[in-house]
Amino acid sequence: MSGLRADLRVRRGEHVVEARLDAPAGVSALLGPNGSGKTTLLLALAGLLHAERARVEVAGRTWAGDGVDLPPARRSVGLVLADPVLFGHLSLLDNVAFGPRSRGMPRRAARARAQEELGRVGLGELLRRRPAQVSSGQAQRVALARALATDPDVLLLDEPLSALDPQTRSRTRADLATRLRAYPGVTLLTTHDPLDALTLADRLLFLEEGRVTQTGTPGEVVARPRTAYVASLVGLNLLTGTLVDQEGWAVALEADGARPAGRLVLAEAPEGAAAGEQVWASVNPAAVALFSQRPQTSARNLWLLRVESVTVTGQRARVHLTGDVDLVAEVTLGAVAELDVQRGRELWAAVKATEIHAYPA
Amino acid sequence: MRATSTRERPTTGSWSLRVPALIGIAFVVVPLLALLARTDWPQLGTHLSSPVVGQSLRLSAVTTSATMVLVWLLGTPLAWLLARSDHPLTAWARAVITVPLVLPPVVGGVALLMAWGRRGVVGGPLEAWFGISVPFTTLAVVMAELFVALPFYVVSVEGAMRGLDRRVDQVAATLGAGPVRTFVHVVVPLVLPGIAAGSALAWARALGEFGATITFAGSFPGRTQTAPLGVYAALEQDPDAALALSVVMLAVSVLVLGGLRSRWLR
Numbered sequence: 001m002s003g004l005r006a007d008l009r010v011r012r013g014e015h016v017v018e019a020r021l022d023a024p025a026g027v028s029a030l031l032g033p034n035g036s037g038k039t040t041l042l043l044a045l046a047g048l049l050h051a052e053r054a055r056v057e058v059a060g061r062t063w064a065g066d067g068v069d070l071p072p073a074r075r076s077v078g079l080v081l082a083d084p085v086l087f088g089h090l091s092l093l094d095n096v097a098f099g100p101r102s103r104g105m106p107r108r109a110a111r112a113r114a115q116e117e118l119g120r121v122g123l124g125e126l127l128r129r130r131p132a133q134v135s136s137g138q139a140q141r142v143a144l145a146r147a148l149a150t151d152p153d154v155l156l157l158d159e160p161l162s163a164l165d166p167q168t169r170s171r172t173r174a175d176l177a178t179r180l181r182a183y184p185g186v187t188l189l190t191t192h193d194p195l196d197a198l199t200l201a202d203r204l205l206f207l208e209e210g211r212v213t214q215t216g217t218p219g220e221v222v223a224r225p226r227t228a229y230v231a232s233l234v235g236l237n238l239l240t241g242t243l244v245d246q247e248g249w250a251v252a253l254e255a256d257g258a259r260p261a262g263r264l265v266l267a268e269a270p271e272g273a274a275a276g277e278q279v280w281a282s283v284n285p286a287a288v289a290l291f292s293q294r295p296q297t298s299a300r301n302l303w304l305l306r307v308e309s310v311t312v313t314g315q316r317a318r319v320h321l322t323g324d325v326d327l328v329a330e331v332t333l334g335a336v337a338e339l340d341v342q343r344g345r346e347l348w349a350a351v352k353a354t355e356i357h358a359y360p361a
Numbered sequence: 362m363r364a365t366s367t368r369e370r371p372t373t374g375s376w377s378l379r380v381p382a383l384i385g386i387a388f389v390v391v392p393l394l395a396l397l398a399r400t401d402w403p404q405l406g407t408h409l410s411s412p413v414v415g416q417s418l419r420l421s422a423v424t425t426s427a428t429m430v431l432v433w434l435l436g437t438p439l440a441w442l443l444a445r446s447d448h449p450l451t452a453w454a455r456a457v458i459t460v461p462l463v464l465p466p467v468v469g470g471v472a473l474l475m476a477w478g479r480r481g482v483v484g485g486p487l488e489a490w491f492g493i494s495v496p497f498t499t500l501a502v503v504m505a506e507l508f509v510a511l512p513f514y515v516v517s518v519e520g521a522m523r524g525l526d527r528r529v530d531q532v533a534a535t536l537g538a539g540p541v542r543t544f545v546h547v548v549v550p551l552v553l554p555g556i557a558a559g560s561a562l563a564w565a566r567a568l569g570e571f572g573a574t575i576t577f578a579g580s581f582p583g584r585t586q587t588a589p590l591g592v593y594a595a596l597e598q599d600p601d602a603a604l605a606l607s608v609v610m611l612a613v614s615v616l617v618l619g620g621l622r623s624r625w626l627r
Binding site for chain 1: 526531535550
């Protein structure tokens, strides 16, 4: 097998990361909020952090576990960080040749290898430049070339695009996607930008508070988010409750503090779930309609909610509502003006039963 | 092109501040000018070619060069370990290495004598078993200079190395470079300015070494009498030679300082 299998327990300051992950060849994106332990996990896989417990197997070889704990230099790993961290005293060519040279390749062969690798990221013309003489996007491509020049079994990318300005970022993202498609090993990419994850990765791994909370292909995750973080990242509302069948299918929402028990009416029985079982229900924010007066609507889910905050992206606004349920509604900027949306305002929110997607927990 | 920046009104415009400042400057400048004024410039060449002067200058050149080689070989790895190690003893090691910075040099000389002297902790067995005696030799001069100069180098280079992004050596490690290769090919080249500054400081300190040398190595012309000891010895019998030697050392110090300021200091 050519994948990576790891079971790690790493302490860093207050945080403990305890994660079990299984990544096949291809690109796996590791997503999680700040402080969830993504970077810690990568550094521990590279052997740069001491793990309290570690079992790492790559392509059938043991990097850690069974009394083995290989130093970073002996793990077949490539590391790219948010900043390029190039060696400022070396030309781009010698930066990329550094890895092969360190692994015993003769100078001439190492330089040829480096030249080839720089060519593949479109920098074949800038071999003699110093790191200080290239742009941030170019420097990051050099860092990628340097990491790949040793033909590592595992490529670790820690927020590789986060330090770039938006324009450079989208161009570098495209270059990165192209290069990664040709790389046969395991790539683990941390990010908190869903766009990076969806455009670069075949598989998503979610890390929250040091634990893997969900894995799957982007399609699976978008269809069935299993934590509030995952849902918010893919832009969906996520509610949980018990499936009931009383005058039609519904999800019974549990009472929580001051919040009374509520109901989400479903159009049909969710596949694979029986009454009395715990289910998730996701709602697309665009399917939440807002009204200032109680509407005459056929929608079977209707609540009077209070506006908590409004965020604007492009021509759309996301209105965060709270009350009997917490919901995010996505509306046009025109609707924001018309409904006089502001913090504390009470609005009617309606969701059609057909817009609620329920699935087993 | 003339600078057209607006001049700000100084917040220091008071004679109560200027007077002490000027006295401070004068206190340093007057002796240096006096040294230059009393130097017998027309005969400078003659004085410098006197055997005592030549001998002591040559000895200083040889011993400080040897000291610097040792400073580099021992001090650079030491600075790197101090910069990166998180071992609990590191803080102690860092404190110990700075002791010679504040120790009166004579005390350093006495300490060296207690360690390497004929009845010293190390010197005793060395003499008894191998017949090797360190004090009052040229080697002792180098050791005295190393004792006082090494801390200057280590402190300065460690500062530069600590300023080096930790991720640089981490990335080097993932590329397959072991600790030694990372040190030689990445760390040292990147902190070269710090190494140059530390070397200049250490070399100047070694060149001026007096107290530890005279205590531990004595003042034997041609063997242990370095330039500062030569100046001191010549001051009574041949003041002009002493002045000539002093001017040479002043010139060298100013050159080192100038080099430092232009290249490595702002």
